[in-house]
Amino acid sequence: MEILHLLIGIKKLSNQMFLDCDSLKNIVIPNTVTEMGQYVFANCISLTNVVLSNSLKEIPSYSFFGCYSLANIIIPDSVRIIGNYVFERCNKLTKLVAIGEGNNFSEEDGEEDCRIAFMYIKS
Numbered sequence: 001m002e003i004l005h006l007l008i009g010i011k012k013l014s015n016q017m018f019l020d021c022d023s024l025k026n027i028v029i030p031n032t033v034t035e036m037g038q039y040v041f042a043n044c045i046s047l048t049n050v051v052l053s054n055s056l057k058e059i060p061s062y063s064f065f066g067c068y069s070l071a072n073i074i075i076p077d078s079v080r081i082i083g084n085y086v087f088e089r090c091n092k093l094t095k096l097v098a099i100g101e102g103n104n105f106s107e108e109d110g111e112e113d114c115r116i117a118f119m120y121i122k123s
Helices: none
Strands: 003-005 026-028 049-051 072-075 095-099 118-122
Touching: none
Parallel strands: 003 026, 026 049, 072 095, 095 118
Antiparallel strands: none
């Protein structure tokens, strides 16, 4: 499964829903999704592109842990909280773009294995 388009109407992605799905490369999360569980995409080693829901309020801890191929991500305005170790072991992540005001990002968001060279918060 290289590209996954989730059905419109899904509201929650459960804990570990795509854990260790090593063939997943791209995912589009519809705007109906308001909640994601922990480890939802952890260890998806081929994941390169994620389009997050514009209705998502939080990116929980370990959501993208071990996604070695993830190079950049755009975080929509709706996200207010990013949990701990979300991007731990995302070795190719070099660009993080957060859109909007009021985001509550902590020091743990870009962990030691993460090489974020550019973080832009656009309001």
